[in-house]
Amino acid sequence: MNTLRRILFWLVVGLTAVFLLLPTLIIVPMSFTTTQTLEFPPVGFTLEWYGKVLGASDWQAALFNSLVVAFAAAILATVIGTAAALALHAYNFLGKTVVMGLLLSPMVTPVIVLAVGMYMVFSGWGLVATRAGLVFAHTVLAIPFVVVSVLASSRMVNPSLAPASLGLGASRWFTFRRVTLPLIMPGVLSGAVFAFITSWDEVVIALFLADAQTRTVPIMIWNQVRTNLDPATAAVAAILIVLSALGVLLSHKFREARS
Amino acid sequence: MTVSTNDRRESVTAGPLSRVSPAFWLIAPSVLFLALFFLFPLLKLVAISLPGGSMEYYDQIFTTPVFLRVIGETFRVSLIVTAVTVAIAYPYAYAMAHGSRATLLVLTVALLIPFWVSLLLRSFSWIVLLQNTGLINDFLIAAGLIDRPVRLIRTPLGVIIGMVHILLPYAVLPLYTVMKKIDLRLMEASSICGASWLRGFARIYFPMSLPGVAASAILAFTLALGFYITPALLGSPRDMMIAQMIAGQFNEQLNFGLGAALAVVLMVLTAMAFGLFGAARTALQMRGRRKGEI
Amino acid sequence: MNAALQNTAGTAMKLEGVSKLYGSVKALDNVSFELRKGEFLTMLGPSGSGKTTSLRAIAGFIQPSAGRLLIDGRDMTAVPPQKRNIGMMFQDYALFPHMTVLENIGYPLETRGIKRAEREKRGMEMLEIVGLAHCAKRYPKEMSGGQQQRVALARALVFKPDIVLLDEPMAALDKKLRGQMQIEIMHITRQVGATVVSVTHDQEEALVMSDRIAIFKDGRLEQIGTPHELYLQPRSEFVADFIGEANLLRGVVHPAGDEIVVEGDGWKANLPKDDPRSVSIATAQKACVVLRPERIHAVPAGSGAPNEGVGVIEDKIYLGVEYRLVVRMNDGGKVNLRSRDVATIAGMQAGDRIGMAWTADDIVVIGA
Incomplete structure (x- = not known):
């Protein structure tokens, strides 16, 4: 009875783990298939699909757009979010809970709502079909991640270090540059990676704000998936997954440096 | 104004601009940015949904069967997905919380790998897996469970599978956090008191894990309400969820007022679900208080 | 059955x-x-x-x-x-x-x-x-x-x-x-x-x-x-060490007439041959003598008692009801002693030589 329960339990847990991993794990092998349709298990081995994708001008343009938008959004979100997190950590002020709520709420707002709202407002401001519009929208999504990450790392910093530096006669700016910032750097960098990936993977808002000139890689994938499934899509997906994995490793390294 | 090193700190607050706390200058950019690019768009939606203060769009939503059916379908799918997700997440989180270090490592990696792969790619992968010539159908046929491919894509089942997959990590983490704090020696205490494993689980472990179940269910449900990509790729237009309906109003019908009203409805539903979370937590605490009598 | x-x-x-x-x-x-x-x-x-x-x-x-x-x-x-x-x-x-x-x-x-x-x-x-x-x-x-x-x-x-x-x-x-x-x-x-x-x-x-x-x-x-x-x-x-305070003296076993003697540098313990404890160590080369601190009597050094040890007082502590002495034996080992015999001990100083006496009933012998 006891043994049966144990076997059943681990069976369920094991199957759940397989369920979690399966969709991710099949994508990369599928991209090497020699067939014209997506097959798993893949047939043969070819890099043709990668060549096709990387050689196509529309994919190249989308890749360029994605990189520009993700870098810009990551930098903007990191600067704005880090400043806010520092204030939330170091000061007590009126309405702090409200500010905190505001900073985190993009994380729980349905993206479709944000997408249509931004579409309406941005079209009035001439930001639709521009990279700037995408950057601002993705920055909104990314700010909560930066705030959470930086807050987490500032909580680990000895709170008497900054007053000590001030007490030694250092200015606030000097203290920030030489004491506070180096200590919270792991959190800032890992927040930046989060921000980058948020933008890199974002599709719903981009669907509303981008046009043929400013479209990003996720939109290309979306269109592919909706029209014809071919192994080229798997090739792009594999590239994206590898990049995400690099990002995770990077942020993990930063977080390790923290401890 | 002569400044010596000793009173440099005073001097910082001496100028007229510096009278304001540095917290203000650190906070201002984020608040301003979010007010402009986050709050304003949301308020704009509310404004568009109430042309001249008229509630016509809301009347239309709550009296037209099509809209009511979509809202109902959204609730139905979200509830099913939540129930399935939490049911699967529970043993998984239990294994993470009480298993060996190696188990924890393996299960965490299995949990986080998909977490980092975008939802679009995972939905794409499910299309390949669930299609008639896909791995799942091949497997079921090979196992002799079916003899012809079963239609899985463009069905509610496909949507549920895809959504559960995406929500699982979100559901596991709060459960894991709560379960990690439950001392398994309480189960030993229960068994030495004469209770079978099942009774101990029902009377001791499960009640103690309830805050985690509540957190994980509300989180899954709230996120499920707003799903767009997964139902759009894996579901059929007949079983549309509210997010698809909103997108449709803006993309195809070009009925911005109605779309905005639907978006506001979704926003309110999401906020209510989160409110429920707070209420559930309080209720659980109250129950703990009131359980004075045997 | x-x-x-x-x-x-x-x-x-x-x-x-x-x-x-x-x-x-x-x-x-x-x-x-x-x-x-x-x-x-x-x-x-x-x-x-x-x-x-x-x-x-x-x-x-x-x-x-x-x-x-x-x-x-x-x-x-x-x-x-x-x-x-x-x-x-x-x-x-x-x-x-x-x-x-x-x-x-x-x-x-x-x-x-x-x-x-x-x-x-x-x-x-x-x-x-x-x-x-x-x-x-x-x-x-x-x-x-x-x-x-x-x-x-x-x-x-x-x-x-x-x-x-x-x-x-x-x-x-x-x-x-x-x-x-x-x-x-x-x-x-x-x-x-x-x-x-x-x-x-x-x-x-x-x-x-x-x-x-x-x-x-x-x-x-x-x-x-x-x-x-x-x-x-x-x-x-x-067990001797775990329950209560114990001095453990390790020595060599040899028979002497109708007794068995456990002897170390500057001390010896005699047991009658028919004592069950003697039987347990009769064939052993070495043995350990367990001496409880309160069972040792302080005597002037060199009194020549059959069960006796000599050493040098290292510490002398007065605790009201009793004295505690730490005695260093010839081989460098320490023996703790507790005694209420104020008359004998009051005059002794740290650094003095001291004799310690006990009877066969006061000790436990463990074969090694």
């Missing part, structure tokens, strides 16, 4: 050659002993000695790799914990945090299918006994450590279990409470007539509470007996 039955009369539990292996590590090595009905037995030993493993094996939380466990004459080795009718007080009490005190105590009755009214009645009776009747509706976290312990004890006793297990009962209490709770737990368990097995690494606690003590070392049962027996007749240096 008949003899076996007679042996188990009055026996609450019996361990027969119980061993537990973790990989190649022997956590328990062939442990056998009996527990008598109504007695308070303490398993005493340093950490890793196997006492906790024994307790968990008795409870049923771990399965022995070999051996049998009999409770009331029945083989319980493979029976799950919930069917053993054993009560247990856990080290950190393991009270159910989401249940009130009365619900906690009622839980073992609930699992036995006893109705709520009866549960409450018996729970309250138990709470009266532990002196917490006014706390019935409180939650564990609203109570002090000492109170929680009494609740845990009440939960372990309420269903009149065959055996009650106490896992390091004093570990979670502060020092001041310990002495008080030791007496109280002893009283309560006697009052309800419980058979108790306790685990501790604190020898004082074991001495205060127990009818018998089982001393564990390296997974083996070293010796079992009443505190008195263990103190007077330790069978190993480990």
Whole structure:
């Protein structure tokens, strides 16, 4: 009875783990298939699909757009979010809970709502079909991640270090540059990676704000998936997954440096 | 104004601009940015949904069967997905919380790998897996469970599978956090008191894990309400969820007022679900208080 | 068959050659002993000695790799914990945090299918006994450590279990409470007539509470007996050192006429040849003499007594009722001595030579 329960339990847990991993794990092998349709298990081995994708001008343009938008959004979100997190950590002020709520709420707002709202407002401001519009929208999504990450790392910093530096006669700016910032750097960098990936993977808002000139890689994938499934899509997906994995490793390294 | 090193700190607050706390200058950019690019768009939606203060769009939503059916379908799918997700997440989180270090490592990696792969790619992968010539159908046929491919894509089942997959990590983490704090020696205490494993689980472990179940269910449900990509790729237009309906109003019908009203409805539903979370937590605490009598 | 039955009369539990292996590590090595009905037995030993493993094996939380466990004459080795009718007080009490005190105590009755009214009645009776009747509706976290312990004890006793297990009962209490709770737990368990097995690494606690003590070392049962027996007749240096204060003098064995002599540098101990202790070391080359500090008499150096040692006083401490002396022997070893013989000791100074005398009855000899 006891043994049966144990076997059943681990069976369920094991199957759940397989369920979690399966969709991710099949994508990369599928991209090497020699067939014209997506097959798993893949047939043969070819890099043709990668060549096709990387050689196509529309994919190249989308890749360029994605990189520009993700870098810009990551930098903007990191600067704005880090400043806010520092204030939330170091000061007590009126309405702090409200500010905190505001900073985190993009994380729980349905993206479709944000997408249509931004579409309406941005079209009035001439930001639709521009990279700037995408950057601002993705920055909104990314700010909560930066705030959470930086807050987490500032909580680990000895709170008497900054007053000590001030007490030694250092200015606030000097203290920030030489004491506070180096200590919270792991959190800032890992927040930046989060921000980058948020933008890199974002599709719903981009669907509303981008046009043929400013479209990003996720939109290309979306269109592919909706029209014809071919192994080229798997090739792009594999590239994206590898990049995400690099990002995770990077942020993990930063977080390790923290401890 | 002569400044010596000793009173440099005073001097910082001496100028007229510096009278304001540095917290203000650190906070201002984020608040301003979010007010402009986050709050304003949301308020704009509310404004568009109430042309001249008229509630016509809301009347239309709550009296037209099509809209009511979509809202109902959204609730139905979200509830099913939540129930399935939490049911699967529970043993998984239990294994993470009480298993060996190696188990924890393996299960965490299995949990986080998909977490980092975008939802679009995972939905794409499910299309390949669930299609008639896909791995799942091949497997079921090979196992002799079916003899012809079963239609899985463009069905509610496909949507549920895809959504559960995406929500699982979100559901596991709060459960894991709560379960990690439950001392398994309480189960030993229960068994030495004469209770079978099942009774101990029902009377001791499960009640103690309830805050985690509540957190994980509300989180899954709230996120499920707003799903767009997964139902759009894996579901059929007949079983549309509210997010698809909103997108449709803006993309195809070009009925911005109605779309905005639907978006506001979704926003309110999401906020209510989160409110429920707070209420559930309080209720659980109250129950703990009131359980004075045997 | 008949003899076996007679042996188990009055026996609450019996361990027969119980061993537990973790990989190649022997956590328990062939442990056998009996527990008598109504007695308070303490398993005493340093950490890793196997006492906790024994307790968990008795409870049923771990399965022995070999051996049998009999409770009331029945083989319980493979029976799950919930069917053993054993009560247990856990080290950190393991009270159910989401249940009130009365619900906690009622839980073992609930699992036995006893109705709520009866549960409450018996729970309250138990709470009266532990002196917490006014706390019935409180939650564990609203109570002090000492109170929680009494609740845990009440939960372990309420269903009149065959055996009650106490896992390091004093570990979670502060020092001041310990002495008080030791007496109280002893009283309560006697009052309800419980058979108790306790685990501790604190020898004082074991001495205060127990009818018998089982001393564990390296997974083996070293010796079992009443505190008195263990103190007077330790069978190993480990036991001698673990129970009470002991001076261990190691020397060479040789016969001399109708006596056996254990002799070291500057001391010797004589035993009559027909003494059972002599028999036990008759064939040994070396032996260890256990000298309790209070059994040594201070005498002027070189008095020539048959049982005597000489050394130099290193420290002399006056404690009101007695003196404590630390004496350095010729081989550099130290001997502690306690004496109320003010007349002899008052005049001695640190650095003086001193003689120490004892009789054959004052010592224990352990063959090495």
